[in-house]
Amino acid sequence: MNEVKNPVLQIDKLCVSYGKVEALSNASITVGEGQIVTVIGPNGAGKTTMLSAIMGVLGSAGRVSFDGTIEAVPEVERMVARGMNLVPEKRELFGEMSIEDNLVLGAFQRYRMGHRDQARTMDEVFELFPRLKERRTQLAGTLSGGERQMLAVGRALMAKPRLLMLDEPSLGLAPLIVREIFRIVAELRRRGVSILLVEQNARAALQVADYAYVLETGQIAMQGPAHTLADDPRVIEAYLGLGGKHQAMLST
Amino acid sequence: MDVQIALMLAQDGLTNGAIYALLALALVLVFAVTRVIFIPQGEFVAYGALTLAMLQGGSMPATAWLLAGMGALVALIDGATALRNGQTQKLAGVLGWNVGYPLGLVALLTLLPVKDLPLVAQVVLALAVVVPMGPLLYRLVFQPIASAPVLILLIVSVAVHVAMVGMGLLFFGAEGQRTPAFSDANFEVGPLMVSGQTVWVLMASLVLILALYQFFERTLYGKALRATAINRNGARLMGISPALAGKLTFFVAALIGALSGVLIAPITTIYYDTGFLIGLKGFVAAIIGGLASYPLAAVGAVLVGLLESFSSFWASAFKDVIVFTLIIPVLMWRSLTTRHVEEEE
Numbered sequence: 001m002n003e004v005k006n007p008v009l010q011i012d013k014l015c016v017s018y019g020k021v022e023a024l025s026n027a028s029i030t031v032g033e034g035q036i037v038t039v040i041g042p043n044g045a046g047k048t049t050m051l052s053a054i055m056g057v058l059g060s061a062g063r064v065s066f067d068g069t070i071e072a073v074p075e076v077e078r079m080v081a082r083g084m085n086l087v088p089e090k091r092e093l094f095g096e097m098s099i100e101d102n103l104v105l106g107a108f109q110r111y112r113m114g115h116r117d118q119a120r121t122m123d124e125v126f127e128l129f130p131r132l133k134e135r136r137t138q139l140a141g142t143l144s145g146g147e148r149q150m151l152a153v154g155r156a157l158m159a160k161p162r163l164l165m166l167d168e169p170s171l172g173l174a175p176l177i178v179r180e181i182f183r184i185v186a187e188l189r190r191r192g193v194s195i196l197l198v199e200q201n202a203r204a205a206l207q208v209a210d211y212a213y214v215l216e217t218g219q220i221a222m223q224g225p226a227h228t229l230a231d232d233p234r235v236i237e238a239y240l241g242l243g244g245k246h247q248a249m250l251s252t
Numbered sequence: 253m254d255v256q257i258a259l260m261l262a263q264d265g266l267t268n269g270a271i272y273a274l275l276a277l278a279l280v281l282v283f284a285v286t287r288v289i290f291i292p293q294g295e296f297v298a299y300g301a302l303t304l305a306m307l308q309g310g311s312m313p314a315t316a317w318l319l320a321g322m323g324a325l326v327a328l329i330d331g332a333t334a335l336r337n338g339q340t341q342k343l344a345g346v347l348g349w350n351v352g353y354p355l356g357l358v359a360l361l362t363l364l365p366v367k368d369l370p371l372v373a374q375v376v377l378a379l380a381v382v383v384p385m386g387p388l389l390y391r392l393v394f395q396p397i398a399s400a401p402v403l404i405l406l407i408v409s410v411a412v413h414v415a416m417v418g419m420g421l422l423f424f425g426a427e428g429q430r431t432p433a434f435s436d437a438n439f440e441v442g443p444l445m446v447s448g449q450t451v452w453v454l455m456a457s458l459v460l461i462l463a464l465y466q467f468f469e470r471t472l473y474g475k476a477l478r479a480t481a482i483n484r485n486g487a488r489l490m491g492i493s494p495a496l497a498g499k500l501t502f503f504v505a506a507l508i509g510a511l512s513g514v515l516i517a518p519i520t521t522i523y524y525d526t527g528f529l530i531g532l533k534g535f536v537a538a539i540i541g542g543l544a545s546y547p548l549a550a551v552g553a554v555l556v557g558l559l560e561s562f563s564s565f566w567a568s569a570f571k572d573v574i575v576f577t578l579i580i581p582v583l584m585w586r587s588l589t590t591r592h593v594e595e596e597e
Contacts, residue, residue, distance in 0.1 A: 057485075057488070057489075080489070080490065085489070088489065090485075091486075092483050093486060094479045094482045095483070096482055097482065104472060105475055105476060105487075105492070106490055108490050108492050109491030111472050159491070
């Protein structure tokens with residue numbers, strides 16, 4: 001069990017099924033305040049499904065408790081309003097809009113609730129991603145893969161989330177960019193954002209995370225502090241391999 | 253045909269074209285955000301014009317009761333949902349907007365000497381009755397089936413159109429109405445007489461189009477609608493709910509429709525079913541823009557207006573045929589020039 005003093009997110013026996021096929025069964029995980037928790041596992045293990053269910057994009061059975069309040073069935077708009085944010089695997093940017101507009105829309109729910117600090121938050125995001133500032137008027141659809149990922153993360157940060165969920169942030173990116181992304185993940189934790197990170201790049205994810213879960217065919221197969229799991233022979237055999245030390249470099 | 257007649261026809265065409273442009277913009281907007289091909293757009297034109305006519309005739313417009321009825325239904329549905337989820341704090345808002353507003357409006361219409369009010373006030377009241385039906389319509393009809401395929405949405409859209417025309421006949425009767433012009437001024441431009449109402453229509457359309465442009469480019473809610481049109485999932489993850497976007501879109505569409513109706517009521521006689529034909533011409537213009545491009549739709553609308561007025565001079569019996577036939581070469585050209593692009597990841 002991930003024993004933490006202030007859990008931000010606690011999910012208990014979460015189940016999701018597509019018709020008769022159960023994609024996720026009885027998954028229970030905890031993310032503590034200021035923690036990076038990673039969920040690793042092979043393709044099709046149900047990682048994305050789990051994030052979608054927590055966010056309320058998919059229907060689910062079980063209990064999701066966020067920030068101390070239980071949501072029987074999470075609803076996307078409510079979860080965003082309460083400070084949860086998902087950066088999906090597909091990024092889902094607004095391609096025909098400028099970087100600036102994409103960012104401003106990230107703060108839509110905050111604006112609706114009466115907050116008017118978008119300009120300051122945007123400066124903070126630009127500080128984290130100077131590349132985005134240089135291209136602020138460029139259309140999001142014209143960006144490179146790495147810049148898209150930065151924009152997706154920046155857009156989520158505009159909502160000032162308490163919990164940021166990242167779905168495969170390194171997918172399809174060049175090694176140097178992956179390294180940059182993981183450096184930003186670590187930097188975000190320093191700023192007090194709790195992070196739930198779903199990754200196939202297990203080595204880099206375990207390096208940066210505090211606690212880790214291994215998801216296999218819809219079930220939590222293993223869990224433990226990230227550095228312990230990184231030394232576990234089963235994890236090494238299945239996810240890390242023996243010779244691939246260069247991968248760990250990505251998160252340093 | 254001499255120059256004077258040509259100028260007169262052009263003026264007519266431009267005036268109608270301006271209205272078609274507004275309707276085309278509304279159709280493109282509604283389709284982009286909600287994927288609904290909004291056939292009842294024209295009914296809002298008729299409802300707007302005829303509600304104004306009823307107000308001027310000194311009677312309580314039956315549309316006010318329709319508004320109250322729709323509001324009560326929405327209050328029932330949303331109120332029950334809020335109670336079931338234990339969100340009692342939402343209840344006041346639900347009741348206030350859906351029951352309080354229509355009843356307040358009915359009370360206002362009863363108390364005020366509506367018949368003797370200045371025209372501007374009457375127009376505002378007519379809009380206050382008709383425009384809120386847009387978001388209510390979305391809530392009642394389209395929100396429950398928001399994720400249905402486009403074809404289902406189109407079929408439902410046709411059903412709404414038929415229902416609204418039927419209710420129009422019930423509310424307004426079979427006679428046509430014409431409202432007094434906004435201004436009696438006439439301007440002589442060279443050989444041409446330009447009526448004040450023409451100027452009003454052109455100016456109002458232009459102002460409305462510019463206002464819409466500002467709304468979509470500058471305000472966060474406008475950007476949120478554009479974002480929903482571009483990427484529904486992405487917008488949802490930002491907390492822009494499809495229901496909110498849908499209601500806002502239908503509000504804008506209803507506003508455009510009712511305002512168009514109020515603007516043309518002094519130029520043409522409006523019957524309960526006139527809206528459909530006007531809406532269809534806006535639709536032709538929207539198709540010219542591929543249901544996606546606002547500027548092309550606006551240009552298409554002016555083209556439709558001009559074609560209509562000139563064909564009414566040469567072959568008045570065929571003017572609608574000519575306008576609607578325009579859609580065939582446009583569709584041919586579109587299907588030949590656009591390549592189908594697979595959704596790229």
